Amino acid sequence: MPDNQQKLIHTFSALADLGQEVAHKNNFQEMISTSLHLLLGSLAIMRGGVARYSRFGHELNFLAVRGLGDDFPLSASLEISDEKEFLNAGMTDIEVSQAKMLAFFQRYQKVLERKKIEIIMPLIIRDELVGLVFLGEKASGEPFTDLDRDIVRAMARHIGVGIHQRNLMVELERRADENRRLYDDMRLTYRDTVKAFATAIDCKDKYTEGHSVRVGKYSEIIAEELGWGEEEVEGVAVAGYLHDVGKLTVERNIINAPYRINAKESAELNKHPGVGYEILLPIHHPYTDVPLAAKYHHERLDGRGYPDGLSDSEIPYIAKIVNLADSFDAMTTDRPYKRRRPANEVIEDLKRNSGKQFAPEIVTAFYNGMLTELTGKDKRKRFRRLLGREYMESEGIVPLLKQALNGMDGTSSLTFIGAG
Numbered sequence: 001m002p003d004n005q006q007k008l009i010h011t012f013s014a015l016a017d018l019g020q021e022v023a024h025k026n027n028f029q030e031m032i033s034t035s036l037h038l039l040l041g042s043l044a045i046m047r048g049g050v051a052r053y054s055r056f057g058h059e060l061n062f063l064a065v066r067g068l069g070d071d072f073p074l075s076a077s078l079e080i081s082d083e084k085e086f087l088n089a090g091m092t093d094i095e096v097s098q099a100k101m102l103a104f105f106q107r108y109q110k111v112l113e114r115k116k117i118e119i120i121m122p123l124i125i126r127d128e129l130v131g132l133v134f135l136g137e138k139a140s141g142e143p144f145t146d147l148d149r150d151i152v153r154a155m156a157r158h159i160g161v162g163i164h165q166r167n168l169m170v171e172l173e174r175r176a177d178e179n180r181r182l183y184d185d186m187r188l189t190y191r192d193t194v195k196a197f198a199t200a201i202d203c204k205d206k207y208t209e210g211h212s213v214r215v216g217k218y219s220e221i222i223a224e225e226l227g228w229g230e231e232e233v234e235g236v237a238v239a240g241y242l243h244d245v246g247k248l249t250v251e252r253n254i255i256n257a258p259y260r261i262n263a264k265e266s267a268e269l270n271k272h273p274g275v276g277y278e279i280l281l282p283i284h285h286p287y288t289d290v291p292l293a294a295k296y297h298h299e300r301l302d303g304r305g306y307p308d309g310l311s312d313s314e315i316p317y318i319a320k321i322v323n324l325a326d327s328f329d330a331m332t333t334d335r336p337y338k339r340r341r342p343a344n345e346v347i348e349d350l351k352r353n354s355g356k357q358f359a360p361e362i363v364t365a366f367y368n369g370m371l372t373e374l375t376g377k378d379k380r381k382r383f384r385r386l387l388g389r390e391y392m393e394s395e396g397i398v399p400l401l402k403q404a405l406n407g408m409d410g411t412s413s414l415t416f417i418g419a420g
């Protein structure tokens, strides 16, 4: 078999290997080292290197070198004018001995000659200079033939594609990071806006200061106890913060009436869930159901709630959570016409109304949250911060909670009948 033919077969198999390297190697550095090894091996070249060009820093950084010695500089500056000259040359091999007029060669002439670099091949992919391949002399001492140069070009193209792909990946990751940061910023802004709204709602009602914020926090606890994911828990908390936003349009003297309001005033006040829904609906919330929680947080499982008298399965789950959180806060805070009720009474009340007003599994989740805090399993002291230490540690609460939990089957009887 003639020499040239043998060389071609050898080169084709090296090219196939190189193609696989570029396509499959996750380790970029290893891919470049293996590629250089294959390129030098297929032409029996003693030394060489592959450098990547960073347009941002106008720098050449060597990714792999072989046989160039410890004193070979592993990075070099590359001016924009150099870049232009290489781009003009295209993907053709440049002989160092013939390239003395180029500025890059003038600057690095000494080191290139000392290291006996004979050929430099610019790596140009999609009109972009992505790097350079440096090649020393052949082991045989013979000059490079046209076929050798064709082989260098073909293999260098593969290496160039590998570097280009890597650059794209890095850029993609950078943009993904940037998007993630922007998204996080937006979520923070949204959360701050929600909290500001909750404070504005609470300001309107001087007797229930901090109500919306507390309902948000109780709702969050319930969702956590139900084992919901982080995003869903946050969505429920937001729904709790905003559930009474409709009260912003109710007259201040109705909200702040120091007596039980009459039927007309009550009808006015009872519009707030519908108004809240209208306010929240056009806003793009990162979580679903926030407007529905506002609309249905006064519905009851037994259908005796308002505004629509929905029953169990018709009520959005998020609204059931906010309903319990809302009722619990109403029972445990002082109102102008009645004092807060003692903890044991409230616990009994939730149980008694379980299946009528409240979904039993939500009551169970709420009890569980309280009990894990009181027994020290949950160290966050969330209830204590919301209700005060004295209230949370009133006598007999722990056995009462345990007893209540034993009596709960965790399933809504109404849901059960409805499903059957």
Ligand SMILES: [Fe+2]
Residues within 6 Å of the ligand: 243, 244, 272, 297, 298, 326
């Ligand atoms: Fe309300």
